Amino acid sequence: xxxxxxxxxxxVGSVAFHMLSPWWWTPxxxxxxxIDDTLIVTFWITGVAFTIxxxxxxxxxxxxxxxxxxxxxxxxxxxxxxxxxxxxTTIGVAALLAPGLIVWxxxxxxxxxxxxxxxVGQQWQWTFRLPGHDGRLGTVSVRFxxxxxxxxxxxxxxxxxxxxxxxxxxLQLPIGRPVKVLMRAIDVLHNFYVPEFRAKMDMVxxxxxxxxxxxxxxxxxxxxxAELCGLGHAVMRGRVVVVEEAEYHAWLERxxxxxxxxxxxx
Amino acid sequence: MSIASGSVDGxxxxxxxxxxxxxxxxxxxKWVFSQDAKVIGIQYALTATAIGLVALVLSWLMxxxxxxxxxxxxxTPAEYYQFITMHGMIMVVYLLTALFLGGFGNYLIPLMIxxxxxxxPYMNMLSYWIYLLAVLVLVASFFAPGGPTGAGWTLYPPQxxxxxTPGGQDWGIILMLLSLMLFIIGFTMGGLNYxxxxxxxxxxxxxxxxxxxxxxxxxxxxxxALLAFPALFVSAVMMLLDRLLGTSFFxxxxxxxxxxxxxxxxxxxxxxxxxxxxxxxxxxxxALPAFGIVSDLISVHARRNIFGYRMMVWAIIxxxxxxxxxxxxxxxxxxxxxxxxxFFATTTLIIAVxxxxxxxxxxxxxxxxxxxxxxxxxxxxxFIVTFVNGGLTGLFLGNVVVDVPLSDTMFVVAHFHMxxxxxxxxxxxxxxxxxxxxxxxxxxxxxxxxxxxxxxxLGAYLIFFPMHYIGLLGVPRRYHEIGETAFxxxxxxxxxAFISVMALIVGAAQIVFLFNLAWSIRRGRSAGDNPWNxxxxxxxxxxxxxxxxxxxQDLPVVYRWAYDYSVPGAAQDFIPQNQPPAKAAE
Numbered sequence: 001x002x003x004x005x006x007x008x009x010x011x012v013g014s015v016a017f018h019m020l021s022p023w024w025w026t027p028x029x030x031x032x033x034x035i036d037d038t039l040i041v042t043f044w045i046t047g048v049a050f051t052i053x054x055x056x057x058x059x060x061x062x063x064x065x066x067x068x069x070x071x072x073x074x075x076x077x078x079x080x081x082x083x084x085x086x087x088x089t090t091i092g093v094a095a096l097l098a099p100g101l102i103v104w105x106x107x108x109x110x111x112x113x114x115x116x117x118x119x120v121g122q123q124w125q126w127t128f129r130l131p132g133h134d135g136r137l138g139t140v141s142v143r144f145x146x147x148x149x150x151x152x153x154x155x156x157x158x159x160x161x162x163x164x165x166x167x168x169x170x171l172q173l174p175i176g177r178p179v180k181v182l183m184r185a186i187d188v189l190h191n192f193y194v195p196e197f198r199a200k201m202d203m204v205x206x207x208x209x210x211x212x213x214x215x216x217x218x219x220x221x222x223x224x225x226a227e228l229c230g231l232g233h234a235v236m237r238g239r240v241v242v243v244e245e246a247e248y249h250a251w252l253e254r255x256x257x258x259x260x261x262x263x264x265x266x
Numbered sequence: 267m268s269i270a271s272g273s274v275d276g277x278x279x280x281x282x283x284x285x286x287x288x289x290x291x292x293x294x295x296k297w298v299f300s301q302d303a304k305v306i307g308i309q310y311a312l313t314a315t316a317i318g319l320v321a322l323v324l325s326w327l328m329x330x331x332x333x334x335x336x337x338x339x340x341x342t343p344a345e346y347y348q349f350i351t352m353h354g355m356i357m358v359v360y361l362l363t364a365l366f367l368g369g370f371g372n373y374l375i376p377l378m379i380x381x382x383x384x385x386x387p388y389m390n391m392l393s394y395w396i397y398l399l400a401v402l403v404l405v406a407s408f409f410a411p412g413g414p415t416g417a418g419w420t421l422y423p424p425q426x427x428x429x430x431t432p433g434g435q436d437w438g439i440i441l442m443l444l445s446l447m448l449f450i451i452g453f454t455m456g457g458l459n460y461x462x463x464x465x466x467x468x469x470x471x472x473x474x475x476x477x478x479x480x481x482x483x484x485x486x487x488x489x490x491a492l493l494a495f496p497a498l499f500v501s502a503v504m505m506l507l508d509r510l511l512g513t514s515f516f517x518x519x520x521x522x523x524x525x526x527x528x529x530x531x532x533x534x535x536x537x538x539x540x541x542x543x544x545x546x547x548x549x550x551x552x553a554l555p556a557f558g559i560v561s562d563l564i565s566v567h568a569r570r571n572i573f574g575y576r577m578m579v580w581a582i583i584x585x586x587x588x589x590x591x592x593x594x595x596x597x598x599x600x601x602x603x604x605x606x607x608x609f610f611a612t613t614t615l616i617i618a619v620x621x622x623x624x625x626x627x628x629x630x631x632x633x634x635x636x637x638x639x640x641x642x643x644x645x646x647x648x649f650i651v652t653f654v655n656g657g658l659t660g661l662f663l664g665n666v667v668v669d670v671p672l673s674d675t676m677f678v679v680a681h682f683h684m685x686x687x688x689x690x691x692x693x694x695x696x697x698x699x700x701x702x703x704x705x706x707x708x709x710x711x712x713x714x715x716x717x718x719x720x721x722x723x724l725g726a727y728l729i730f731f732p733m734h735y736i737g738l739l740g741v742p743r744r745y746h747e748i749g750e751t752a753f754x755x756x757x758x759x760x761x762x763a764f765i766s767v768m769a770l771i772v773g774a775a776q777i778v779f780l781f782n783l784a785w786s787i788r789r790g791r792s793a794g795d796n797p798w799n800x801x802x803x804x805x806x807x808x809x810x811x812x813x814x815x816x817x818x819q820d821l822p823v824v825y826r827w828a829y830d831y832s833v834p835g836a837a838q839d840f841i842p843q844n845q846p847p848a849k850a851a852e
Contacts, residue, residue, distance in 0.1 A: 003639055003647065006724065010651055014731060023735035023761065025671070026753045038668050046658035053629065053654050057647060060632040064568070065639065071839065072570035072636040072832035081630070082574050082623070089622040093661075097615045100665035101608055107667055108604040123430045123523065142519040142526070152521075183601075187522045188425035189534060191599065191674060195740025195753050198671040202601045204534050205424060206518025209601035222752040226674040226742045228418045230430030231343050234745040 007058035029196035031214040114178040121190030124232030132162025148265040170239035174248035191227035215242040301387035307372030314365040321356035333766025335747035344432040346746035347416030354419030366555035377804035380469025384459040396452030403445040412436025423516040427509040443502040471824030478828040483558020494547035501540040542593035556693040567643035568635030571829035581620040607666040614664035641715035645696030648723040656685025677737025708790030714782040721775035802828040
């Protein structure tokens with residue numbers, strides 16, 4: 001009987017904890033409420049399955065526990081029941097997968113009007129690069145990386161001359177405009193993660209990765225590193241400040257461009 | 267009389283009866299360099315338990331750091347990373363894999379299929395000693411300059427071989443890779459044994475579809491391990507070459523701390539693909555033996571045939587096969603081609619179907635059973651709860667887009683601990699309570715067993731269930747402290763402290779278990795040959811504990827499957843597998 005009570009407590013307690021505990025995701029600040037919706041659907045389907053299974057176990061433990069004279073039923077197979085359960089499960093799994101794949105398609109389809117920006121990870125700080133007036137980012141290579149050129153921008157590429165470089169501090173983004181975040185790492189793996197945006201992607205040395213999102217509310221959001229990158233992993237922090245469009249442009253004008261940096265260094 | 271006179275078609279008859287071949291000649295060959303699979307199994311189990319205790323202590327240390335950051339300032343970030351890395355690697359490879367396959371596989375396969383021993387006993391012995399060497403090399407890294415590697419158990423390059431990671435430019439990573447290679451060599455020797463023994467050495471009448479599910483689980487897992495471990499082996503070799511000879515398998519051109527390194531053209535993602543091509547099957551290499559064993563525990567202690575045996579066998583095989591085409595679900599946010607996500611999410615969720623069938627069949631075995639709430643049964647029930655819980659959160663992480671916010675957070679840590687930490691370990695506990703009487707001839711103490719069960723079950727659930735919600739908040743894994751972070755409320759720190767206290771309590775309960783194991787060898791109630799009235803063959807040995815050679819003069823003959831419980835019309839509520847049909851009806 002203690003076992004049945006414990007099982008019931010586990011089932012009911014888990015649901016109660018889910019409903020009542022103060023620990024839940026951060027309020028969303030991007031267009032990815034689709035992801036939240038899919039998560040909620042998943043919580044519902046799995047929560048119902050878990051509760052039913054554990055409560056059924058509790059029922060069995062009470063109803064079919066050993067008593068003098070009680071005997072188990074010998075029933076090697078029940079094809080019909082097994083098929084029904086298989087079909088039911090397949091439907092449940094399809095109900096989870098289909099919306100998941102639809103939202104994933106959205107997640108990897110970047111809108112044509114998205115602004116490209118770049119985030120570069122290195123042990124243990126973030127650097128941001130935004131396109132200048134030409135709206136394009138210049139080409140980069142590891143071999144150009146040096147004290148004056150931390151991101152390795154090709155000095156001979158005209159597109160790179162007006163690129164804006166923001167080191168160490170914070171990234172500002174305008175509200176309501178889709179952003180395609182291009183990501184690079186120059187030493188080890190990193191992952192730029194702002195929980196309020198829901199989206200994240202690893203940065204891999206030797207390649208460029210991406211994700212996109214649209215900021216949907218203004219405010220300051222803390223970014224953490226979500227891929228183990230060595231001793232400073234936990235202190236590799238950054239900030240993203242989402243502001244109104246005009247404020248964003250004013251901020252952008254104040255940032256040094258690649259050419260100005262090089263000139264200042266000489 | 268010449269022995270050759272008994273020859274048939276010119277082939278001489280055996281010079282001695284086959285049982286005589288199995289007698290060890292001295293104490294050393296009986297207990298140390300033993301070729302008896304049962305002794306080798308126990309050697310594996312004891313070694314795995316010993317190194318597992320190291321992992322347990324490491325988990326305490328990390329929980330102290332996580333629950334009470336800043337209080338235990340002898341734990342530096344570097345040490346914290348070394349603790350998580352070694353804890354993870356020990357638990358997954360050196361404990362779970364070794365204990366299920368090397369321990370239970372060795373002890374149970376020959377007994378359950380009616381063989382005298384593994385087919386290659388000498389190689390089986392080598393397998394254990396190479397495993398022991400692998401463990402010693404692993405332990406040596408704790409004492410090497412720079413300490414063990416702190417790269418995380420996934421050992422992702424480039425960081426694992428660079429100076430920003432503990433052990434990256436010291437001995438740590440080198441010893442780790444060497445130890446893994448040794449482990450794989452040792453495992454391969456044992457694994458070939460298990461496979462060939464199951465295929466070739468079954469007793470008369472023991473068809474494949476009469477084997478207990480324990481054997482099916484271990485057999486399938488071993489086949490998988492033989493196919494999956496080579497991927498880890500080659501990636502270990504390649505990483506060693508990158509680290510020692512400056513090759514660039516996994517190393518692109520990069521700048522470390524302002525210094526351009528001499529690598530160019532390699533791919534960090536290549537390592538991840540190789541690692542998870544091993545790593546995902548590895549999950550099932552641990553899970554399938556647990557599935558098999560728990561099926562038998564439930565059937566025996568509910569006095570009912572396992573429900574849907576054929577479906578259970580096919581589910582094991584299908585899960586084993588599918589698990590080779592789901593690996594990249596560990597890499598949804600790795601930067602691989604995003605279109606892979608569609609394929610791997612689909613295969614991953616398909617695997618949920620045969621897995622769910624197994625859960626249903628366990629439940630349907632309980633249903634209309636005659637449930638004896640023995641300690642093995644309690645652990646089997648706890649397994650179902652934790653496995654279902656952890657399996658369902660797998661549906662979050664496997665469904666590519668849902669994984670995006672959760673990946674690399676504490677949600678993942680909670681998920682895999684529940685599903686491949688807690689759940690299989692509960693099966694190990696249940697299995698030890700179940701087979702200890704066969705191994706030693708004595709029962710484990712019931713009271714200590716129940717204390718161990720209740721603290722472990724409720725405690726482990728209270729550790730890992732709330733942990734999911736810390737991940738949902740956005741707290742990343744592998745942080746030695748989350749510190750001042752805007753999105754983490756103060757209450758989450760309280761929850762972390764609670765989890766740490768529970769971890770210490772659950773850990774302490776394991777001491778009760780270990781004490782029970784030692785105490786009951788001499789003080790335990792005498793068990794007899796078949797204390798659970800089980801039908802499978804290992805309980806029908808003429809002697810308990812079974813001597814080398816297992817069966818005395820004559821091998822058993824098998825007439826039925828392992829699940830004839832509560833058969834209508836039978837005298838007892840079980841019919842042993844080796845009981846002839848005529849006698850069973852009496």
